[in-house]
Amino acid sequence: MRKMLTRIGLIGLLSVGLGSSWAAAAAHADTSAPSCYGASCTDKDPSTTNCVDDAVTIYERAAVTTGDAGANYGVLEMRYSRNCDSNWVRFTPWGPRLGVFAGSTVSGMPWIWRDGTSDWPRGYVNGSSGAGYDQTTWTAMVSAEGRTCMSVDIYQLSDPTRSHMGAFSGDLLGNYTAGCFS
8 A cells, every 4th residue: 555655646746747847938029929920020129029139240450440440349240040041230349449539439220121121221119218328239130031231320429328318319430231131
């Protein structure tokens, strides 16, 4: 009888354990399903979707502008989510400027568009309250189908005390176009 109760108890524990594992797997499967896919992701903020969960940087370039003597202001990245089959662009500035512009801060407005389509460039989507100087900014998403292009407009604000009084209210220093990628 004792062996029988032990076996029943073991079976019960095993059932509970498998049930918990199955419930956890089902919950994980629900949260890992893409919140959008391809064209249905267009114009969505990647940070409000689960597309960021599997995102990788597929292209990375130093943002060297056409203006301001070709200065390097930060890194421009094209991000890709396989689960969502979508791209977006992220720009991270290096921080306060040195030399002639000592004490000033920089930021950038990244742009993304589909090459050869009527899709217009999309600017940053992380909001004026979250965007600002010396902060990372990113674009809305576009479908990864075809060639995707990216660029960034670089801005300078000489008065660091105004750094959060409105994103991109400074002087345009230049633009860096990284090109189009498949």
